Amino acid sequence: MKRLALLAGVLLFALLLAGCQSDDDDDNGNGGTLVAFSVLQTGQTSGIGMERLTVIRNQEAYDALWREHETAFVIPPAQPAVDFAQRKVVAAFLGQRTTDRHRIEIVEIRERTANFMVKVRATLPDDECTVIDELVEPYQLVTIPRSDKVVGFTTEIVRGCP
Numbered sequence: 001m002k003r004l005a006l007l008a009g010v011l012l013f014a015l016l017l018a019g020c021q022s023d024d025d026d027d028n029g030n031g032g033t034l035v036a037f038s039v040l041q042t043g044q045t046s047g048i049g050m051e052r053l054t055v056i057r058n059q060e061a062y063d064a065l066w067r068e069h070e071t072a073f074v075i076p077p078a079q080p081a082v083d084f085a086q087r088k089v090v091a092a093f094l095g096q097r098t099t100d101r102h103r104i105e106i107v108e109i110r111e112r113t114a115n116f117m118v119k120v121r122a123t124l125p126d127d128e129c130t131v132i133d134e135l136v137e138p139y140q141l142v143t144i145p146r147s148d149k150v151v152g153f154t155t156e157i158v159r160g161c162p
Helices: 002-019 060-071
Strands: 039-044 051-055 087-093 098-101 105-111 115-125 135-138 137-145 151-160
Touching: 051 060, 051 151, 060 087, 087 105, 087 115, 105 137
Parallel strands: 115 151
Antiparallel strands: 039 137, 051 087, 087 137, 098 135, 105 115
């Protein structure tokens, strides 16, 4: 009898939970509205050797990030222009890795009621991959529309041979 009551309680909880939606599931139940973003730059070499997910809202902060980023280059690439009156930069750095098959990519950005959520995918080589031993610092910089909303990140780790 106790098991039946416990099972009934668990089923009732599951039904109640299934009926709940968060405030951020107000756009067709998908966790917000997809936001179009523009890729500024993607690469395998950066002076930023630690994992970092960041948002840049002004030119001064962007210049500082770029100075740190470009230290890995003999001939630094040109800093892409950003109109901070209209846009802000979202940057993802995987940090220094020891083989060439590591990647990082911003795959999706959703605007919710109170924030933006950025989905970042890090691809790491699995045992089946042929890799070259070399130091890499994968990164990606994108822009999104300017807003005062907080930006949060979710990270997905994928194993494979990119």
